[in-house]
Amino acid sequence: MSNSRENILAAINANKPAPVELPEIPLFERKGDLVNVFIGALEFIGATSVKVTSLSEVDEYLESLQQAGTRLVNTIAELNGYNINAYKKANASELEALDTAFIKGRVGVAENGAIWVSESDMVNRLFPFICRKLVLVINAKDIVYNMHEAYRRIQVDEDGYGTFIAGPSKTADIEQSLVVGAHGPLELKVFIVS
């Protein structure tokens, strides 16, 4: 509304408290085997993880899905079967039948199992949400301990959209019974490449 902006800003200016300083945020660093902490966190949030030493192991998995006739999209150029063109322009109703999406994770957070996935890697913002099974591939060296380090590694507005994904979609809205697989993926599998 035309005057509301000015009215709100004026009222805030008149009513706001005396200045309070903005604190610096420490890193709260923790040493240790981050990969194992990360794997433990993934398990806790209902994701499965596989440690691999090369991408060829991910390729093998991907091929096994293809052979089984799975409808999948692979947005990772380093893997075999990179096929974004088939789905890039697809709308939601066309994507509804998508089974599996392979997407690169940028940064993993050991403490909570969250993985930062940015729009340029997911290609289509719908991929990580509309598929039944999401496969994220992350380098072991991109695992940090906590969110403070993670935010130092990422640029949140580098792409128009980015998200921390921590496990498969879930809900406990019926009597607090945990149900894995709400509206998004029913499954999350994470390949950790060292």
Added chain:
Amino acid sequence: MSQPATHHNKAAAAFLKNGQRAQWHDETLWFVRAKRDKAAHQIPEWEALRNLGSQIKEHTLSNLDEYLLQFEANAKKNGIKVHWANNAAEHNQIVYEILLHHNAVNVVKSKSMLTEECGLNHYLAERKISVVDTDLGEYIVQLRNEPPSHIVLPAIHLKKEDVSNTFHKHLHTEKNNQDPVYLTRAARQVLRKKFITADAAITGVNFAVAETGGIVVCTNEGNADLGVHANKVHIACMGFEKIIPRAQDLSVFLRLLARSATGQPITTYSSHFHRPKAGQEMHIVLVNNGRTEQLGREAFRNSLKCIRCAACFNTCPVYRRSGGHSYHNSVAGPIGSILAPNLDMRKNADLPFASTLCGSCTNVCPVKINIHEQLWSWRQVLMAEGYGGSAKKASMKLMTGVLSKPAVYRLSTGMARFFMRYLPFLVNNRLNPWYKQRDMPSAPKESFKDWYKKNRNHE
């Protein structure tokens, strides 16, 4: 002027009538609180994080206008359209006009307490726009035509048999199939179609970052993302206090939020929206609706630090035993009880009294809002403004009059009698609520004062 709602105590008593259900509600929410404790105790710097969260929010409040301007400028640069609404009506009108412009009649909405506060669903329904709440809990209560009873667990007042019946009626699920997995999958089928066939998506906002001009929305179900990404219009509605200065501040709040809310280390999705996707329009509505007034109330302004985690709900022994609907406000629980009087003192004068002032809320709060002190302070304001009724005031006056004057107090012919008459919880009268389920303390043969005069008097 509004009328007072059903007093919390009456609604609470009604809630407690179903003893088993009430006990389940209490125990289930206590379990959530216990999960929160476990999650917090895994972070050695938990108290330091609470301090940081609190300081960042206090700093933001003290520079709120500048940060909102910074946010607006950056959001616009990002191609987002920013709107300002001074009250609920303006908010609803803005949302309606955007939808009208796009000929949108089917809207999917992820959780937004602000749109509850503004009564958006009802407003749009009157204008032939259908809004489907896509968070499972909200979807359940929407089908039942009820408001959410909890800001994080909207359907926590219901049992699986209730959900089963509701879904059987509306979604034609098998009668009496109460399996949560079955029921969740059924909703998934229906809602996936809604996401895909909708014309627009509305979301709430957990955080808005001034320095980058983007917003963060946290869900476990993925419903906000599915709705937004599947649609050409995204409208994000937020109370303006959701603003934070820097992207790195998110690291503090995202460590605190889910742990405080449900004991999860983080929500499944913490989605950062900075620019609309190709071919999409993105709108953000910044809403006041009484927040500037609350900002001006020195004793109450830091309630605006709230990040809506509901930890204070889960820990509150009164909330757990009275249910969210007894608070007759879009935000229930202890935090709701200090927010609601700002919106309407007459209607909500009972809420600050729906507490024992035990202080648990203040100490679970991840941003250190002094909730119990504000409850106490609201009581003072509400009584000073005359919302206590004249009888209450008169009896208090009489009581303080006597207690201020030791001579009169002594003359009240036997203190026990005085107390039995005036100390509210000890009125010796079978109509007194104390006596309904509790015995009176037995009167001793002499007071301590009398004993002291006999045994120790140095005077």
Added chain:
Amino acid sequence: MKVGLFIPCYVDQFYPQVAVATLELLERYGCEVHYPLKQTCCGQPMANSGFASMAGGCDKNFIANFSGYEYIVCPSGSCALHIKEHLHSAEEPNAAATIRERIYELTEFITDVLKLEGVKASFPHKVGLHVSCHGQRMLHLSSMSEKVEKPFSKAEALLSTVDGLELFRTSRADECCGFGGTFCVTEEAVSVSMGNTRIKEHLANGVHYITGGDMSCLMHLEGLLKRQKIDIKVIHLAEILNTQ
């Protein structure tokens, strides 16, 4: 050490034995204890009902009674807290400030001022401790389950030195009992439900006594116990610490 004894009004009237135990205990530890006879009430019931503005008379009377004591000791966390937080006087601001600094809850006084590490008392019974909220969360007489802090409890430390006493913790160790001043009548149903949860947990432990530092919580629990004819007695901490 000159101590002014502040006895909550309802303790004076209904639980004189708690006041006697507090007095005798302090005397045993070498304090010179006075009970100012013109004390009435701290004003908390009015303040918590939203009428702190009317508590000026109570404040004035409190200041008149308790000025000049080195320490003021009270066997109630709640009443001590009220004085500490809300005693004010426009005419005598310094006197009010001094009293706010000098007021102590009993276990706090024993632990922090007298610095006693143990007591010579004997109470060979199964006892459950009721942690009162004002003492715990506002006076910090013990750590709280909400916070990530080192566990401690001034009351438990003292009770652990009592001969024969077997202490039992409840699963929700520091949940409020639901007394809450006027809350116990204005929100009768919730108040009773809260009290019953506490009792249920103590019953599960098989205790014979519930003790605590605030007689108001105990009075509420006692009312429920008696009505339900449950064979658990309430007893103030001072009474246990004063057993010989």
